[in-house]
Amino acid sequence: xxxxxxxxxxxxxxxxxxxxxxxxxxxxxxxxxxxxxxxxxxxxxxxxxxxxxxxxxxxxxxxxxxxxxxxxxxxxxxxxxxxxxxxxxxxxxxxxxxxxxxxxxxxxxxxxxxxxxxxxxxxxxxxxxxxxxxxxxxxxxxxxxxxxxxxxxxxxxxxxxxxxxxxxxxxxxxxxxxxxxxxxxxxxxxxxxxxxxxxxxxxxxxxxxxxxxxxxxxxxxxxxxxxxxxxxxxxxxxxxxxxxxxxxxxxxxxxxxxxxxxxxxxxxxxxxxxxxxxxxxxxxxxxxxxxxxxxxxxxxxxxxxxxxxxxxxxxxxxxxxxxxxxxxxxxxxxxxxxxxxxxxxxxxxxxxxxxxxxxxxxxxxxxxxxxxxxxxxx
Numbered sequence: 058x059x060x061x062x063x064x065x066x067x068x069x070x071x072x073x074x075x076x077x078x079x080x081x082x083x084x085x086x087x088x089x090x091x092x093x094x095x096x097x098x099x100x101x102x103x104x105x106x107x108x109x110x111x112x113x114x115x116x117x118x119x120x121x122x123x124x125x126x127x128x129x130x131x132x133x134x135x136x137x138x139x140x141x142x143x144x145x146x147x148x149x150x151x152x153x154x155x156x157x158x159x160x161x162x163x164x165x166x167x168x169x170x171x172x173x174x175x176x177x178x179x180x181x182x183x184x185x186x187x188x189x190x191x192x193x194x195x196x197x198x199x200x201x202x203x204x205x206x207x208x209x210x211x212x213x214x215x216x217x218x219x220x221x222x223x224x225x226x227x228x229x230x231x232x233x234x235x236x237x238x239x240x241x242x243x244x245x246x247x248x249x250x251x252x253x254x255x256x257x258x259x260x261x262x263x264x265x266x267x268x269x270x271x272x273x274x275x276x277x278x279x280x281x282x283x284x285x286x287x288x289x290x291x292x293x294x295x296x297x298x299x300x301x302x303x304x305x306x307x308x309x310x311x312x313x314x315x316x317x318x319x320x321x322x323x324x325x326x327x328x329x330x331x332x333x334x335x336x337x338x339x340x341x342x343x344x345x346x347x348x349x350x351x352x353x354x355x356x357x358x359x360x361x362x363x364x365x366x367x368x369x370x371x372x373x374x375x376x377x378x379x380x381x382x383x384x385x386x387x388x389x390x391x392x393x394x395x396x397x398x399x400x401x402x403x404x405x406x407x408x409x410x411x412x413x414x415x416x417x418x419x420x421x422x423x424x425x426x427x428x429x430x431x432x433x434x435x
Contacts, residue, residue, distance in 0.1 A: 065096070066107075066127065069136065073107045076108040079127040082135035084402045086120040117351035120336040123173045141174050143313050144189035145410065148213035151186070160209035161186070167207070168199055175199060182219030192395050211297060218389045220426065222290030223299045223416055227252045230330030234321035237313075245281055245318030248272065248306035249326040251334050254299045256415055260287055263303040270306040271319070278316040282323030291328065292330045292336045292423075293430035298415070303326070311415060338423045339415040341388040344369070347398065348381045349406040356401050365419075385413060 066073075077090045093113045094101040100191070107113040121127065149182045150165065152158040165188065169175045176189040190196045196213050203209050227249045236243040253279040254261065271279070287297035307322075345366075349357055353374065358368055366386030373380045391410075393399075398406045418426065 062118070063114050063116050064121055065112060065114050066249065068107050068109050069111045070109050072109070073113075073131070075105050078130070079349050080133060080272045081120050082126040082128050082133060083122070084120045084125070088118050088121060090115055090127075091117060093397040096245060096325060111313050113155070118422060121172065132294055141190075142407075143409065144174065144176055144191055144431040145408065146190050146192045146196065147216050147392065148188050148190070148193075149183075150188050150200075150211050150213055151347075153210040153212055157209045157211060160327070161205055161211060164203045164207040164209045164211075168203055169400070172199065180216065180219070183296045184215040185216055188213065188296065192399070193306040193338055193393075204286065215392050218392075221298045221337055221343055222249060222292050222295045222337050223297060223339055224253050224331065224334035226240065226335040228330050228333045229305075230326045232322040232324065232326030232329065234318050234325060242313040243315060243318040243321075244310040245275070245278075245315070245320070245322035246308040246309075247285070247304055247322045247326050249279075249323065250301075250303040250305055251327075252301040252303070253332040253334075254301055256299055256339075258299045258301075259408070260284065260298065261301040263301060265303050265305040266307065270309075271304065274361055275309065275314065275316060276304065277325040279317040280308075282320035283327055285320075286327040287301070287326045290336065291331050293427050294434075295338065295339060297331070297336075298339070315320040338418045338426055340418045340422075342385055342416055343388050343390065343391070344411050344413050345384050345386060345394070345408050346410075347408040348379055349398075349402050351378050351380050353402045354382065355404065357406070358384075360401060366390065387418075388412075 073090055073093065075090065076086045079088055079090060080086070081088055090102060093107050093115045095111070096102075097113050104113065124304050126135045127132050150161070152161050153264050163179045164265065165186070169177045174195075178187050178189070179185070180187050188196055188199070200211050200213060203211060209260060220316065229248065231246075231248050232241060234285065256423075260283075262283060264276050266276065268328055283302045287300070290297045303423045304323075307319075309319075345361075347357055354371070361368065361382075366384045368381040369385060371380055371382050394408065394410075398408060
């Protein structure tokens, strides 16, 4: 029969009795230990007390997570939490049907609660649901557990790379939105200068209008139109970053001008200016610190070179026979690096990773990505 969430616990000192009230040292909440059991195979054997050194299970612990310490209210103590290595394999999780989508969020949350080495997140760049694990097998086993326990059929794919677009050249552009229909028409007219910025600057809007050429109440609409437009770059559809847009001139109609007209005019100026400003694609670069047996150093460096990466340095530990190689490499080339490194080093290599910066993609790679984006649009 279904008894709710069951928690396994180990007693480090003292004795835990049925109906004992203990404090969660992590949250401060009080929990009641109701009817503890020893798990013997599939059978749950009830016990009145669990002594030091024993492992037992209990249900209905509302605030307890993996690694929490339950302690007596009179002698509060928290054991150090065990440290897990960071997951290095990332998969984009999607449902196979609408019925699976309805179950997906809760199922992933439950499976991550049961297995603290799993991490579930939503990519702020692509909107994908990302499951981080130790390897491909770890992901597949977790999805099979979800299928059996929750009836949700999920699939794992390679996550999208969070490419960005930017410009190389300062340009000026004109956007005029004019439409005449029955009654009031629509009129908005803007001149905008687009300028590249340093990496990491994001998008900056500047108002340089003087003399009321564009009324003050319409300038926020110009900024809004530009901010909306840069969410979809014209090169391959990726967001535009590291660009300044300066509104320096324009005109308006006393009757026909409106917020919507100036918003549309700003988008037209963006379309004209972006095409002239030498747009380029940017890709995320990550740093890997790869620790491997000395015998595999050459193979690992050769593999990284083939992935458009370069070596920053090496540190050999003679006493252990291990070498740590630090490299920078495009994220797109190492999305399955946990699997690649395991294959190269016969499972004896480990690595850590960290985002470093965005940089321009090579011309041949940009051509390929632009062609892929065009093919998707049909």
